[in-house]
Amino acid sequence: MRRAIAAIVLATLLGLALMVAFISPPGLLSLLDGAIGGGVGASRPGGALPFGTHGQTLDVWRPAGKAAVKRPVLIFWYGGGWAKGDRRSYAFAARAYARAGFVVVVPDYRKVPDIRFPAFLQDGAEAVKWTRDHVADYGGDPDRIAVAGHSAGAHIAAMITLDTRWLKAEGVDPKIIKAAVGLSGPYDFYPFTSSRAIEAMKGADPAATQPITFARADAPPMLLVTSTGDTEVRPKNAINLATKLKALGAPVTLIEYPALTHEDIAKALSKPFRGKGPILADSVAFLNTALKAP
Numbered sequence: 001m002r003r004a005i006a007a008i009v010l011a012t013l014l015g016l017a018l019m020v021a022f023i024s025p026p027g028l029l030s031l032l033d034g035a036i037g038g039g040v041g042a043s044r045p046g047g048a049l050p051f052g053t054h055g056q057t058l059d060v061w062r063p064a065g066k067a068a069v070k071r072p073v074l075i076f077w078y079g080g081g082w083a084k085g086d087r088r089s090y091a092f093a094a095r096a097y098a099r100a101g102f103v104v105v106v107p108d109y110r111k112v113p114d115i116r117f118p119a120f121l122q123d124g125a126e127a128v129k130w131t132r133d134h135v136a137d138y139g140g141d142p143d144r145i146a147v148a149g150h151s152a153g154a155h156i157a158a159m160i161t162l163d164t165r166w167l168k169a170e171g172v173d174p175k176i177i178k179a180a181v182g183l184s185g186p187y188d189f190y191p192f193t194s195s196r197a198i199e200a201m202k203g204a205d206p207a208a209t210q211p212i213t214f215a216r217a218d219a220p221p222m223l224l225v226t227s228t229g230d231t232e233v234r235p236k237n238a239i240n241l242a243t244k245l246k247a248l249g250a251p252v253t254l255i256e257y258p259a260l261t262h263e264d265i266a267k268a269l270s271k272p273f274r275g276k277g278p279i280l281a282d283s284v285a286f287l288n289t290a291l292k293a294p
Helices: 002-022 025-035 087-099 118-136 152-162 165-169 195-200 238-250 262-267 279-288
Strands: 041-053 056-063 073-078 105-107 138-148 175-185 223-228 252-257
Touching: 025 041, 025 087, 041 087, 041 118, 056 087, 056 118, 073 087, 073 118, 073 152, 073 279, 087 195, 087 279, 105 118, 105 138, 118 138, 118 152, 118 165, 138 152, 138 252, 152 165, 152 175, 152 262, 175 279, 223 238, 223 262, 238 252, 252 279
Parallel strands: 073 105, 073 138, 138 175, 175 223, 223 252
Antiparallel strands: 041 056, 056 105
16 A cells, blocks of 8 residues: 555656646746636636747637626737747746736747747737737627737837838737737847847847837827846846837837846746746736726
8 A cells, every 4th residue: 555655646746847847937927827817817828829920829818707798908029038938838827817807819929949039029910910910709809909928028019019011010009909918028138148139139129129229109099118237137127118108109108127037027927936026916007097998
């Protein structure tokens, strides 16, 4: 009997070890988030839905239960240095915003080294187009679409918001984006110093890769979040973009949280680590104001 129990325990530990070895840290965080109730009040009515022209897929999350009116929409791009990440691993972020009342679209996008800039922006624009055309089927309001992202995902969100050519190329009116949230994103990072940025932007005109290049007075409201403990994407990125937008007269809010690391900003969206900082509450309050029903 003892040997049988020991064998079961050993098999369980080996299974957990294999899981840890093959699941990304965000994926493990999503598992933990779900295990302690992060998914309560949220549902995923659409998984691995195809979009675009390069085999991309996306997930759709929303609050549990039926709503009497169409809900505001948030498209969320995950980070990973333009080289890694997947939509399933960021279920913790999608669930958090869905529980707060949004229909959340989490698209995948093509990665380095298979592609370089601007392929991930083209994928981002195709995700916006899909959302415009289909989100009403999932209870979302296509007239109240916001975009958001963390790290490289924040770069995609900011570029799609500020550089109008990507949406126009897909036949989408850039004014469809009513607000944007950038969490720890690179917006003013030339000259390139990280190997990931060098690889992702290889062959491109450096100015064309920088969201700050496209700051404009008629940009939609933007919330730029950074943290003093972020040594991966320095706070100057958010500070510089916010300063330029403000000088142009564009509506922008800058929040700099003390001491948090680059990863902490994303982790704070999850239920287990929400105590690290009010990132979820602050971004939801911003989005609710920007996307209020007419």
